[in-house]
Amino acid sequence: MNTEPILVIGAGGQVGASVVEQLVAAGAKVRASARNPEKLSVPAGVEVVRADVLSPETLPAALAGVRKVFLYALPQGIADFLDAARAAGVEQIVLLSSQTVVDAFPEQKPITEMHRAVEEAIAGSGIAYTFLRPHNFATNILMWGWPESIRTEGRVRFPYPGSHSDAIHEKDIAAVAVKALTEPGHEGQAYFLSGPExxxxxxxxEIIGEVIGRELVFEELTDAEARRALEPIVPIWVMDAVVGYWEHSDGVPSHLSDTVERITGRPARTFAEWAADHAAEFTG
Incomplete structure (x- = not known):
């Protein structure tokens, strides 16, 4: 194992936090960063620093002595980040990107363009890269208000109940990232990541209800009702992208990949396993 620290940008996120934990478990030296590092909760022995790709002055200190970086896709500031990474001697970037760069509906174009811009910048930087491309995060339902609605009413009000998802556990995305950061052979690769179903x-x-032992009700919203409910939560372009995806995937099974098992040696976690790991969020 290298003695240089691996920098995890965005260590307060669901995936970033799991990358930190799994790197520590693998015996790696870890430097965790966030815009507000005082809010981070990390395992013992992890160095905590401030790094913000939108604030270039924070990057040299965060990157000092670093050879490998885990990074979220954010077009704003990527040029400054890559300049700082080259100056620091970074040798590999593992990027959390999106499968929408190669497989997207028209409504997802802004998401596609955002991730593609970052991928192209990194690919042209001269720094070795590994692109991780999940499609649907299991954690997305936390963003749509499911936990509070389940806790307080035993129901969710949502559109397109027949919309399919290849929902992937954040721990599985992180597990592939850790392999790419700690083992050779992943440079220049782009991996489509999905859950197993x-x-x-x-x-x-229904699965959440089975896990928490409570019968839950799905109250279907129309497209227009869903948009009104989402308007205070996300920007219009995000709302268009997600509602468009739900419409197109209604009754249409998702494509799946075996990448998690192939890279990590263990099957991807099911949605039931994700629900069990997050049960407290649905029960209070």
């Missing part, structure tokens, strides 16, 4: 939104709710 195509599961509808209605079935996701």
């Amino acid at each position: 195509s599961v509808t939104q209605r079935r996701q709710l």
Whole structure:
């Protein structure tokens, strides 16, 4: 194992936090960063620093002595980040990107362009890269207000109950990232990551109910009702992208990949395993 620290940008995120934990478990030296590092909760022995790709002055100190970096896709500031990474002698970037760069519906174009811009900048930087391309995060339902609605009402109000998802556990994305950061042979690769099953939104709710031991109700919203409910939560372009995806995937099983098992040696976690890991969020 290298003695240089591996820098995890965005260590407060669901995936970033798991990358930190799994790197520590693998015996790696870890430097965790965030815009507000005082809010980070990390394992003992992890160095904590401030790094913000939108604030270039924070990058040299965060990158000092670093050879490998885990990075979220953010087009703003990527040029400054890559300049700082080259100056610091960074040798590999593992990027959390998106499968929408190669497989997207028209409504997802802004998401596609955002991730593609970052991938292209990194590919042209001269720094070795590994692109991780999940499609649907299991954690997305946390963003849509499911936990509070389940806790307080025993129901969710949502559109397209038959919309399929290849929902992947954040721990599996992180596990592949850790392999790419700690083992050779992943340079220049782009990996499509998915969960092991195509599961509808209605079935996701049923699984959560089975895990927490409570019968839950799916109250279907129309497209227009869903957009009104989402408007205060996300920008219009995000709303268009996600509602468009739900519409196109209604009744259409998701494509799946075996990449998690092939890279890590263990099957990808099911949605039921994800729900069990997050049960406290649905029960209070």
